[in-house]
Structures are given as C-alpha cells and as structure tokens.
Amino acid sequence: MNRNLTEPRPTFVTHLECSLTGERYEADQLHGLSRAGRPLLVRYDLEALGAAVSRETIAARATDLWRWREWLPVRRTESIVSLGEIETPLIPIPRSGGASVLVKDEGRLPTGSFKARGLVMAVAMARELGVTRIAMPTNGNAGAALAAYAARCGIETVILCPEETPDVNVREIAQQGARVWRVNGQIDECGAIVARGAAEGRWFDLSTLKEPYRIEGKKTMGLELAAQFGWDLPDAIFYPTGGGTGLIGMWKAFDELERLGWIGSKRPRMYAVQASGCAPIVRAFEAGQDHAERWEDAATVAAGIRVPRAVGDFLILRAVRASGGRALAVGDPAILKAVDDCARRDGLLLCPEGGATLAAYTQAVRDNLVDEEERVVLFNCATGLKYPMPPADQWLDKDAPIDLATL
Amino acid sequence: MNRNLTEPRPTFVTHLECSLTGERYEADQLHGLSRAGRPLLVRYDLEALGAAVSRETIAARATDLWRWREWLPVRRTESIVSLGEIETPLIPIPRSGGASVLVKDEGRLPTGSFKARGLVMAVAMARELGVTRIAMPTNGNAGAALAAYAARCGIETVILCPEETPDVNVREIAQQGARVWRVNGQIDECGAIVARGAAEGRWFDLSTLKEPYRIEGKKTMGLELAAQFGWDLPDAIFYPTGGGTGLIGMWKAFDELERLGWIGSKRPRMYAVQASGCAPIVRAFEAGQDHAERWEDAATVAAGIRVPRAVGDFLILRAVRASGGRALAVGDPAILKAVDDCARRDGLLLCPEGGATLAAYTQAVRDNLVDEEERVVLFNCATGLKYPMPPADQWLDKDAPIDLATL
Structure with missing residues (x-):
C-alpha cells in the first residue's frame, strides 16, 4: 500500500570516498573504513537526481524514510527491509522550552529510537x-x-x-x-x-561510521527537516552527540539539497550536545583541535551519548564550526531536570539524551548564544519509556474509608 | 507547520444520543452517561460534511489524526491539544503471522499507545x-x-x-x-x-465510555484504516478488547463513511480478542446474550484487557455480531508465545494485548474462521517496550581471553 516500499525507483550512487583524503572507492561493494582508517561517504550523481525528482515528486509520496529513495544507496527494491519508518513529528514545548522550540520526536521510529x-x-x-x-x-x-x-x-x-x-x-x-x-x-x-x-x-x-550506510540513513533527518520546514531550515539544531552520525548525516543532507537548488546556502547553527561526564567533542571544540582525545572515566545518566571516542570526531567538529554553532556540555542534574520539566509542563517524556538538548538550549539562551525568537529544533533521539523513572507509590485502600478531598 | 492544528475548519456536530434508547442530548455541553446509564454517541450532519469535504481534501492534508477534523467534536481550533498524533503504520509480519497479515502499530502514538x-x-x-x-x-x-x-x-x-x-x-x-x-x-x-x-x-x-468523546477519538482508527486501504476495508480486524471503545469507534467510523458514500456496505469481520483469564465478552457472545456479566477473579498478563465489566458491552457485542465476526479468548501462554515469535522472526516487539491478537489470528486460521489469503489487520495497541521482557544476561570479560568462535 505504501508504494515507497514496492515501486522500483532509479538510484544515483556513483562511488564512495574517504572523508579525510577524498580517495575514491567503488560502489556496490562491501566496505568498512577507508585505507586511511576514516569513514567513507557515499556520493551521488546529483545532477541526474535533480533531473529525475522534484520537490513536487517528494510531496506526492507517503511521508516515510523511503520517500527519499533517490538519495539512498539501496539499489534493489527487494533489498528494502522496513518496520514502518514514519516521518517523525515536530512537537512544540512552549512551557518547558519556549514559543519557538520544536522537539523532533525520534522515539516514534521502529524500536523507539533514531x-x-x-x-x-x-x-x-x-x-x-x-x-x-x-x-x-x-x-x-x-x-x-x-x-x-x-x-x-x-x-x-x-x-x-x-x-x-x-x-x-x-x-x-x-x-x-x-x-x-x-x-x-x-x-x-x-x-x-x-x-x-x-x-x-x-x-x-557495523560499528558507527565503520561502514558507510548508517550515515545515509541518518541523513534522512536532514531531508525530513527541510521538507517539514517548507525548504527553509530552522535557525539552530541541538543534537545529542555520541558517535555523531546524525549530525554528520544532516550536514551532508543540507549540502546535497543545496547542490540540487532545493534550499539556499543558509544553514542552521549546529549545537553538538554532550554530557559533562563524557564531553570529548566539547573539549576539542574549545581547544580549537580538529580531532578529539579519548575521554577517560566516562560517566553520565545519558547512556546514548556516553561515547569516549568518536571515529567521526573531525567531521562533527568541522560541521559544527562551519555552521557557526558550538559543542556544549550539560551536567546530569540539568539533564534530569529538563526531562522532568518537559514531562510535567508539556506532557512530553524525553529520553535523557533528549533532555540534554533541552538543558543545553536553556543554557544557550541564558548565555545569549541563541535568541528566544529563533526557530530551534531539539532532537529527542529515543522514547523516554526506555529509561528508569522515579518511583510513584501512593496507595489507596478501597475497603477503608477514603477521604476524596485528599486526592 | 501542520495546518491541521492551526487552520479553522467547519464542524458538523448536531447533537448526542443515548446508545441504548436514542434519547437526544444537546451538543456543546458537558455530558457523562445518558439518563439510562449508557454511553452517549455524537451525531453529525453528514450531508453537510460530505458537501464540505471530499476524499481528495483528506488526501491533500498531513496524515495525522487532526486531518479528520470534520468528523470530530472539537469546535474551536484553540481547543486542540496535540503531542503529534501521527497516522500509525501498517507493518507486515509474514513470518510470524502470514503473507496477508498487517499489524497496525499503535505504539507509535504519543505516550506509546492507542x-x-x-x-x-x-x-x-x-x-x-x-x-x-x-x-x-x-x-x-x-x-x-x-x-x-x-x-x-x-x-x-x-x-x-x-x-x-x-x-x-x-x-x-x-x-x-x-x-x-x-x-x-x-x-x-x-x-x-x-x-x-x-x-x-x-x-x-473520564472513564471509558462514561464521557462521549473518547470514542470519537478512537473512531479515527477506522477512518485511518479506510484511507490506508484505499477506501476498500480489510476482510477481518482482530482487536484486543477491554472496554472496547476502539471497536465501537471503528464500527461508528465505517457507518459514517458509508453514509457519505466513501465506502460500500462491505465490513471487515470484527474479532474481539480477550484473554482466557478475563473474557466476559466472549462468554456473553457464546451464550447469545446482549450484555456481559462481570468476570470474577480476572487475571491475565495482558493488563490492558483485564476489564471485568465493560459499560459498552452491548455495543461491542452488537458490532461483532453485525460484522459476522466473533469474540475469541486466548490463554497467557499463547499470548507470550505470539509476542516472542513476532519479535524473533519479524523484528516487531508487540505488547501483550497485541500478542493476543496474533495468537487469536493463528487460532482462527486453524479453526477455519479466517482464510490465510484474507487481508487481516491486527491491532498492536501499545509499544512492547512498556512491558517486562525476559532477562538476557550473558557476560563477557574483556580482560580475559575471549574465544570469538563461541559468540
């Protein structure tokens, strides 16, 4: 019924290249890291792609991940595996965030995460x-x-x-x-x-960035955002950053869309959010380094961003700097408070990593990095239901007299 | 950005009526049960609705719940509260179910359930x-x-x-x-x-069916299914039945769509699925009764359908019978086996109530109630992540010699 999954569509992969040296690798072969030990990036014939597909073509398709088939490396329709990769919704959080803050709720994807x-x-x-x-x-x-x-x-x-x-x-x-x-x-x-x-x-x-295709899948976050924002990107994106595939992927998506002429040269400022207990990218960003040293004794409640060393560190740092954004660290207490605020006031239960982006946003507004009027997207990378919540034990005995006024 | 949430749209509620006696109640007032102690149903001016909206109008809108605004009781756009009520995907489960079985994954909705x-x-x-x-x-x-x-x-x-x-x-x-x-x-x-x-x-x-509007929200499951199936409904629906609001709601949706001429008179056979440990509707169905007695000592692993007494019992039974379907009970072992099968073989983690529908489907095929070629929809009413899963403790010591061949 969803033709994105069943209809043969043209594909445009030309080759892959090393993200550090630009060395070329053949498409349609199994690859790990490049000979330089760096991630490989998939390249497309964007001119042919642009001739084959228009923004109207996209608008007419069901709004799932496979809508973007021409931007993806899968050649044969029979190779597609799917559990219903819906377009994730943008949810305002006016009370805990602000009037122009939207949460992209990635917890709605299969298995509950991005x-x-x-x-x-x-x-x-x-x-x-x-x-x-x-x-x-x-x-x-x-x-x-x-x-x-x-x-x-x-x-x-x-x-x-x-x-x-x-x-x-x-x-x-x-x-x-x-x-x-x-x-x-x-x-x-x-x-x-x-x-x-x-x-x-x-x-x-299949480790993060050690094979070339996870980043292509994550790229759809950028493609989706562009379509959801009517091809006029938000002013800032706060992204919880462990391995950083999504940040790198979105940056690649924006580049590909600009080369197609579907968006202009304006980019969101990319804020890479880490936990204070594991912040190798923040340390490297602040020291002006191109690569990040391993973070020893990593510890944070936000397990998804407890990544001491990222193989794509230089790609993350490059995108953050090129965008005019920053790498920001937030402490566990701020993360937990953000999760609690958002649930209590806006009814949206974030995962700790999503809470980290809200905490970082709040801090960024306080530090005048972001203006409250700017259109901001926070990534909630997983459903909050996967994470331990504080106990809630209040007991009522139906067989005893109940004072309803105390409920 | 989603105009379904912001655009004023006409509404068509004319009145409410008692589901048992047909007695009329005013719209735009707070209501509980009818004077006869039964659920109230919302009625619409379907002629005017059909003149205002076409299937093409619907197709052009974002595919969320609020797309169906004209079928819903909310008058003022400012009353809308939303956490991103996306259209839930239909997911094939060829290995654990069969070639023509689709799971409607309601776990993707806000707070992880229908x-x-x-x-x-x-x-x-x-x-x-x-x-x-x-x-x-x-x-x-x-x-x-x-x-x-x-x-x-x-x-x-x-x-x-x-x-x-x-x-x-x-x-x-x-x-x-x-x-x-x-x-x-x-x-x-x-x-x-x-x-x-x-x-x-x-x-x-706000108890199930004790106020008139939850059923109108649940009705959108039927509207969505009709649109997803190209206005040609599936042959059978397996629905986990506690209070039964969803089953009653879908039945109402199909009726409203037929009166608009958007679908024909063909209906899916509705299978109300209960657990053997709490099966009041099944007992009433089999006894040919119009109402269901309370089920004493209710117990099942599927907490969502542990409902000993349903205020809408007669509405459930009426719809099931009118559809040519049945009420079916499945035991906890079959429920847990279905959850396990579907996760292991199709990668989809159902909730126990969703597992109950798969177990009931398997049983119905065996009993020749359903043909394997028929187009069937099973409702997975919540994300499987909310439920206890068996422990999985295997331990690997990185500091000891590891025999990789044993992994």
Missing part, C-alpha cells in the same frame, strides 16, 4: 551485498534497531554492550533475536572486540 | 467545555495519555489504577504531572471511587 534510521539502511545494504552475519557494539538503542531489522531478513547478529547498559535495552535486543553480551568496558572497548572478530572474518562490523 | 487517540479528544473537549479537574481509573496506558495531554493544557488529574498495574505505567503517569494512586482492586473498583468523587463534584469523570 538508531532505526541508520540501521535500516545498513541492514538493507548488508542484505543487498550478501552479508549473513553482523556484529556491533552498542549503548543500547542501536543494538535494538540492528536486532530487529536483521531478524526480519534472517541475518544473524552478535551484539556487545557496556555493562552499564540499561536492562530494558539488553532484553529488547535479545527478544528481537540477537545474541547479546554485556562487557566490562565502554562502547569503544566493545568495539575493539567486534573489530577483532571482523578481522578474523567471523562477521561484518 | 489510548492517545481517545484521550486527546476527551481532553480537548474538556478544555473546550471549561473542565479544570479530571479523574479516571486506568490499567496504565489510558492514565499515561490523560496525564500527558492534561499536563499540556494545565488541567489537573487524579488517576487510580489497580495494584497490579506495571511500574512503568504508574511512573510514567506521575512523571507527566498527574496525581496517581494504586488501589487494591480491579479497574471497575477504581472506577467506582472516581464515580463517587464525580457525584460529589470533585472532578470530571
């Missing part, structure tokens, strides 16, 4: 290229998305997560048919084990 | 009619939806839930600004306390 965008694409490409076994490190949500999509098309998955990963995530991953282990280390240490197995040919390594 | 549909409408109407304090009994999800929407527009809420209500629900309700109590009883016993407070004028009673 990780679905990257993983649906990576799994579809793995399927297209004949992969049968995948491994990945995860702080939780990426693993859940991988498990679900891989289960759906019969690909075997091995998933490693840091010991602190919330129970609900580990259980969700297992329930969706993956083999999952907790490891006494951080996500990059889990990643090292995955890399070793990949080198031994045991599985394909 | 309760958002009814409560967004009831709260908008309460706001329009000047209510400032609401109370409601809940098995969990309805309370969460009420808390969120009421918080968003400053209405105070008191919520009572049975002691067995899952922790995550109670916490979510509290976090979203409601005052919530656990009670040592079932949902109808919580409802009795709410009714007493309403009679004393302490709050407005």
Whole structure:
C-alpha cells in the first residue's frame, strides 16, 4: 500500500570516498573504513537526481524514510527491509522550552529510537551485498534497531554492550533475536572486540561510521527537516552527540539539497550536545583541535551519548564550526531536570539524551548564544519509556474509608 | 507547520444520543452517561460534511489524526491539544503471522499507545467545555495519555489504577504531572471511587465510555484504516478488547463513511480478542446474550484487557455480531508465545494485548474462521517496550581471553 516500499525507483550512487583524503572507492561493494582508517561517504550523481525528482515528486509520496529513495544507496527494491519508518513529528514545548522550540520526536521510529534510521539502511545494504552475519557494539538503542531489522531478513547478529547498559535495552535486543553480551568496558572497548572478530572474518562490523550506510540513513533527518520546514531550515539544531552520525548525516543532507537548488546556502547553527561526564567533542571544540582525545572515566545518566571516542570526531567538529554553532556540555542534574520539566509542563517524556538538548538550549539562551525568537529544533533521539523513572507509590485502600478531598 | 492544528475548519456536530434508547442530548455541553446509564454517541450532519469535504481534501492534508477534523467534536481550533498524533503504520509480519497479515502499530502514538487517540479528544473537549479537574481509573496506558495531554493544557488529574498495574505505567503517569494512586482492586473498583468523587463534584469523570468523546477519538482508527486501504476495508480486524471503545469507534467510523458514500456496505469481520483469564465478552457472545456479566477473579498478563465489566458491552457485542465476526479468548501462554515469535522472526516487539491478537489470528486460521489469503489487520495497541521482557544476561570479560568462535 505504501508504494515507497514496492515501486522500483532509479538510484544515483556513483562511488564512495574517504572523508579525510577524498580517495575514491567503488560502489556496490562491501566496505568498512577507508585505507586511511576514516569513514567513507557515499556520493551521488546529483545532477541526474535533480533531473529525475522534484520537490513536487517528494510531496506526492507517503511521508516515510523511503520517500527519499533517490538519495539512498539501496539499489534493489527487494533489498528494502522496513518496520514502518514514519516521518517523525515536530512537537512544540512552549512551557518547558519556549514559543519557538520544536522537539523532533525520534522515539516514534521502529524500536523507539533514531538508531532505526541508520540501521535500516545498513541492514538493507548488508542484505543487498550478501552479508549473513553482523556484529556491533552498542549503548543500547542501536543494538535494538540492528536486532530487529536483521531478524526480519534472517541475518544473524552478535551484539556487545557496556555493562552499564540499561536492562530494558539488553532484553529488547535479545527478544528481537540477537545474541547479546554485556562487557566490562565502554562502547569503544566493545568495539575493539567486534573489530577483532571482523578481522578474523567471523562477521561484518557495523560499528558507527565503520561502514558507510548508517550515515545515509541518518541523513534522512536532514531531508525530513527541510521538507517539514517548507525548504527553509530552522535557525539552530541541538543534537545529542555520541558517535555523531546524525549530525554528520544532516550536514551532508543540507549540502546535497543545496547542490540540487532545493534550499539556499543558509544553514542552521549546529549545537553538538554532550554530557559533562563524557564531553570529548566539547573539549576539542574549545581547544580549537580538529580531532578529539579519548575521554577517560566516562560517566553520565545519558547512556546514548556516553561515547569516549568518536571515529567521526573531525567531521562533527568541522560541521559544527562551519555552521557557526558550538559543542556544549550539560551536567546530569540539568539533564534530569529538563526531562522532568518537559514531562510535567508539556506532557512530553524525553529520553535523557533528549533532555540534554533541552538543558543545553536553556543554557544557550541564558548565555545569549541563541535568541528566544529563533526557530530551534531539539532532537529527542529515543522514547523516554526506555529509561528508569522515579518511583510513584501512593496507595489507596478501597475497603477503608477514603477521604476524596485528599486526592 | 501542520495546518491541521492551526487552520479553522467547519464542524458538523448536531447533537448526542443515548446508545441504548436514542434519547437526544444537546451538543456543546458537558455530558457523562445518558439518563439510562449508557454511553452517549455524537451525531453529525453528514450531508453537510460530505458537501464540505471530499476524499481528495483528506488526501491533500498531513496524515495525522487532526486531518479528520470534520468528523470530530472539537469546535474551536484553540481547543486542540496535540503531542503529534501521527497516522500509525501498517507493518507486515509474514513470518510470524502470514503473507496477508498487517499489524497496525499503535505504539507509535504519543505516550506509546492507542489510548492517545481517545484521550486527546476527551481532553480537548474538556478544555473546550471549561473542565479544570479530571479523574479516571486506568490499567496504565489510558492514565499515561490523560496525564500527558492534561499536563499540556494545565488541567489537573487524579488517576487510580489497580495494584497490579506495571511500574512503568504508574511512573510514567506521575512523571507527566498527574496525581496517581494504586488501589487494591480491579479497574471497575477504581472506577467506582472516581464515580463517587464525580457525584460529589470533585472532578470530571473520564472513564471509558462514561464521557462521549473518547470514542470519537478512537473512531479515527477506522477512518485511518479506510484511507490506508484505499477506501476498500480489510476482510477481518482482530482487536484486543477491554472496554472496547476502539471497536465501537471503528464500527461508528465505517457507518459514517458509508453514509457519505466513501465506502460500500462491505465490513471487515470484527474479532474481539480477550484473554482466557478475563473474557466476559466472549462468554456473553457464546451464550447469545446482549450484555456481559462481570468476570470474577480476572487475571491475565495482558493488563490492558483485564476489564471485568465493560459499560459498552452491548455495543461491542452488537458490532461483532453485525460484522459476522466473533469474540475469541486466548490463554497467557499463547499470548507470550505470539509476542516472542513476532519479535524473533519479524523484528516487531508487540505488547501483550497485541500478542493476543496474533495468537487469536493463528487460532482462527486453524479453526477455519479466517482464510490465510484474507487481508487481516491486527491491532498492536501499545509499544512492547512498556512491558517486562525476559532477562538476557550473558557476560563477557574483556580482560580475559575471549574465544570469538563461541559468540
């Protein structure tokens, strides 16, 4: 019924290139990092794309992720795997945020997080290229998305997560048919084990940015935003930044849209939001460095952004600087307060990482980085339901006299 | 940006009427049950509606719940309260269900369940009619939806839930600004306390079907399905049935669409699915009764359908019979197996009530009630993430030698 999933459509991938050196790699082959050890970026024939598709074409299609098929690397319609990747809504939070603040609620995606965008694409490409076994490190949500999509098309998955990963995530991953282990280390240490197995040919390594297609899936956040804002982008975007795939992906989307002439040269200021307990990008941004050192003893309530070292660090820093934005750190108390405020006052339960963007926005307004009139988008990257909430035990005995006035 | 929320649109409510006696009640007033103690149904001037809106009008609008404004009771655009009520996707489950089975994934709605549909409408109407304090009994999800929407527009809420209500629900309700109590009883016993407070004028009673507007919100499930199926309804619908508002609402939607000439007289067979441990509607259906006796000692893992007594029992039974469907009961083991199968094989994590519909479908195919070729919709009424999942503890020591071949 959704023709985006069934209709053959032209594809425009020409090649891939190293994000550091520009070295060229062939399309339609399995790739990991470039020879320089950096992420590969997918390149398209945008001229041909622009001739084949117009903004009206897009407007006439169902509003899901696969609406953007011509911007995506999947060649064969049969490779598509889908669990209903809807366009996520923009929700005003006038009371806890402000009159011009919108939350892009990515928790509505399959498996409850924006990780679905990257993983649906990576799994579809793995399927297209004949992969049968995948491994990945995860702080939780990426693993859940991988498990679900891989289960759906019969690909075997091995998933490693840091010991602190919330129970609900580990259980969700297992329930969706993956083999999952907790490891006494951080996500990059889990990643090292995955890399070793990949080198031994045991599985394909689907770590953040270590394969080229997750970023293409995340790119749809930028494409969607552009369409939702009537091709006139917001003034600022606050993005919870761990591996940073989404920030890099959105930046790539804006570039591709400008080259098509669908948007102008104006860009949102990109604010990369991290937790004070794990802020390698913020430290590098403030020191004027191009790369970020590993953050030791990483600790924050926002597990999704507890990423001590990001392989795409230089891409994040480059996009943030080019946009006129910043990297900002917020403490756990501010994160928890933001989650609480938004739920109590606007009825929207954010995940801690989403709370971090609200806390960072509040701080940015106070520091005059952002004007309250500016159109701002905060990314709530997952449903708040996956996270522990404070207990709420009040007890009423139906068999005893109840003073209704006290309720 | 979504004009469904901001554009003034004509409304067509003429009056309300008692679902049992047909007695007429005025629109634009606060109502509970009818004088006969039965639910009130909202009536529209469908002739005028049909002259004002066409299927093309609908197709041109953003695909959310408020697209159906002309079918809804809210008069003033300013009364609308919204957390992004997207159209929920239809997801094939070929491996665990069958080639022609689609799951309507209602877990993508605000607060993660289809309760958002009814409560967004009831709260908008309460706001329009000047209510400032609401109370409601809940098995969990309805309370969460009420808390969120009421918080968003400053209405105070008191919520009572049975002691067995899952922790995550109670916490979510509290976090979203409601005052919530656990009670040592079932949902109808919580409802009795709410009714007493309403009679004393302490709050407005928003219990299932005790006010007329939740059903109008739930009606949008039927409107959406009709549009998603190209105005040619599926052959059968499996619906998890507690209070039954959604089933009654869909049936009303189909009737209104036929009277507009947008669909024909063909109806899906409606299968009301209950748990063996709480199956009052199934018992009444099988006994040929018009009303259902209270089910004593109700117990099932599917808390959302643990409803011993439904005020709209006769409306459920009437629709099921008129459709040529049935009321079906499934046991907890079958429910849990269905949830597990669907997650492992199709990557879709259902809630237990959604699992019940899959279990009932499997049983119906086996019993030759449904043909495998028929187009079937199962309602997954909430995200599976709200429910306890089996533990998944496998441990890997990064500092010890790891035999990767065993992963």
